[in-house]
Amino acid sequence: MGIVARMLTQEHDGIPGYAAHPDGPGSRPGILMVHHAHGVTADYKIDAYRLATLGYNVLAPSLFNMFGIPGTTQIGHGADLQAKHSDPEFLQKIDEAWRYLTGRMNSDPARTACIGHCMGGRLLIPFAADHPQVRAIVLYYPSIRDEPETSHRPRHAFKLAPTLKCASLVFCGGKDYIATPAIQGPLWQSFIASGSPVEWHFFSDANHGFRHPDNEGFQPHYADLAWPLVTDFLQGLTMKEPTVVRLAQTERVSFGPLSHYQLIIGDDEGSTPVRTGIQTAQPGYEAPLHSHPYVEILHILDGAAEAWIEGREDEPIVLEQGDTLAIPPDTPHSFRVRGDRVLRLLGTHASSRRIVAYKDGAQSDARGYRVVD
Template identity: 30%
Template sequence: MSDAIIAETVHIGAERIQAYSARPLGPGTYPGVVVIHHLPGYDEATKEMVRRFAVHGYSALCPNLYWREAPNAAPDDAAAFVRAQGGIPDEQIIRDVTTAAEALRALDTASGRVGVIGHCSGGRQALLVSTAAPVDAAVDCYGAFALEPPPSTSTLRARPIRDRLPDVRCPVLGLFGDDDQFPAPAEVAELAAELDKHGKSFEHHSYEGAGHAFFSVDRPSYRPAAAVDGWRRIFTFFGRHLEA
């Protein structure tokens, strides 16, 4: 497989939502992946993940979820503004990710199958999207507040999505750290039990010695061994559900 890709900022859907796109240049058809950025925003680390998927044979797209609220702000400033406003409403997340999935399926090189992945707040949102959008596989990387609301000290107003779990419509992979507080191991175990109760496919793995944001190469929280194994699991999971 060639590792030649094209990566660029695009605008998608009727609203012309800003998004970062990366896709293979070689001939053939490719599955799609919507990358949901983390709470710190539409930043360089997230764009690098988008390019990584393209190198591995996926057409990847990351919509800027803060585009409306802070259209020209730097990622840190946009994230601070959105955090102060309590976050992005769930229904808006679902609409924007659905728009991104439709854009991927409309590509001439599309295979027709699309997955979604998110880290941090994006992990919760990937799980949320799996209950309401036409995606074929979802990856939740340490998504917090799926079952319990944020602590009272937080400005975030994320609502638990426990009541949506019966509507999960695709296989889900969850990757977590044993040292994380949000979500803590007990919440991960409860999430697994809830999804099992509803007959949903949920593969999950937690890493000893890893906390929140262990995939973030530009942060002290980065744990190379956990991240390397996590990426292996992600590509195996997407390979099984998107490339079949």
């Protein structure tokens, strides 16, 4: 699966920031990333790319650029910029970004979630309250303070969180100097009061900003600990729609002059638990003797085949249309087309990646396919 990742500008794209998405047409789940007070720093681009490899359209808009403030990042200026622009102004920009993500980037609104850090996490609470179609929000140490409501920040999270309709994942740190543990307690109660699903992680010695390398509070072990929690949470909520693969639109990989293979489930990143593909072979084709460190299942769609394992070549198993053969791990095996009909078989690898060991010593490429001269 190829990934398209690039910077966006107001002049050329209608919105500034960074976007990453799988290559190719079609509607996909989306992720809107709302940045912290430092702007769209490098780690947002890395995370956007990693999320795109999982099948998401990802947009990290530069809210500060949307206000006409130049610069890729605004490290050290975030507090002044938040003092200059009110929450309603920020929320208007986030809404523009949401419409871009679900419009021009063709993300399915029913499967689109948001991730926010610090300032971004705080702003996503009123945004999600105003946009019940948001599937889920992930908040890293949202910068909630015990402060009165004003025209600049007219709606406090304590009042908004009970109204949320989406699922929430929240990370808090015991050493957070903004949203201190004294604030996190009532904030937790506010989220629970919504009746919507809430997953809450409290790291007792985590700092504010533990996710961001440009932040003084950066703690890489907590950043690494949080990431799989985030991806599991998001995939459980946004990847439940059926996946449709059109065989005519898949890549054909040559297995020599008499056969080709088309992967239908799986990708080069190993993001699926199994790999499934269809191999088409002409009469006269014989697969080289090989093995896999996992179970392989062969199902005959059309034609017929003879299969055997190493040492039992004189005991071939005849497989007709509709037959299925399960091959144990680390068992060298082969098959050939039987008769004069074209063979089409569905092969399933019980692995996220294709791993092949050839008995003749031939090499596999980075995708697990035999290198054919």
